[in-house]
Amino acid sequence: MYNLITILMKKITAITALIIILFGAHSADAQKNQEQLAQDFQKLSGKWTGSLTYLDYSSGKPYTMAADIEVKRINDSNEFEFINTYPKEKSANSTQIISISQDGKYIGKEEVISRTKLAEGQIQIVTQRQGKDGNDNKEALIKQTYTISGTSFSTRKEVLFSADNKWILRHEYVYSKK
Template structure:
């Protein structure tokens, strides 16, 4: 699933089955084959050194793989009324369209947020919509309208703004794609950028962006 995990389990495999003629043991055995006692001592030392090396590398690999987590308390700033806009890509015209938007965020359950949107169309009419955002128990995943998105990055910017980068697989325009949402949240700012990358492309393109202020 991750390149780092591939390296980690490769180290485990070598530790279990040995390296054969490519191992340090083999080299020491060839070097000290004329003297049994140094050979035995050197082999034991080599095995201990290799075991320690694998443990250290494994610990570092596991530490680097520790997933980013977020708590519901860090997301509670969403649960208020926001005024701003939605800019989305119109697939027909291939041009961005911006709508005046109001958001009322609320906490539906201890692990779920409900985002209620009101969009003002260019002709003056209003359209309503809603997103459900479910936080996993371990805090590593946000399921956004049924699409599980792992938290790939969590950063607190100098102005105390929380930045989350969420990534996963889903559908957009009825096509399979990779989905990336970048969220910025503070007491006075809330934005969500959604980008998609289709299987036939190599770069992410903007699907929509919400920008709210208080």
């Protein structure tokens, strides 16, 4: 009987140790993902100049306008302030706070699908979320692609409406460092 109890206790101890190791590895990966994304976005700190090209759903044609952005990290946190300015359309100016989740799986409400280092040394981060878009506010899968380097930065929003099978480029911001 004593041997059986000893064997069971050893198995329980081994299983508990394995669970602790797996949880620790998962926590380390989450911390690494979050830190990596924060480092990627930290590269954006500063002032950028560029353009916004967006699809005008009413006309079906793309429209391009000047766009600038300033990115600031908020107190060494996982939050970044994006200050968007449009030199010729001041009424469109806006500020957005982007947060990276503690587990590194989300940027705001967008799930991080991939993070890839491109051949040119750029980092490309792709996120997705369910949402609504278009003049009719239709259900859609919304994909955001961030491409980051020390001298260039772009964000591209693509939309896949529920009834369609083709992605539509909704808008793209392209910037270069000032």
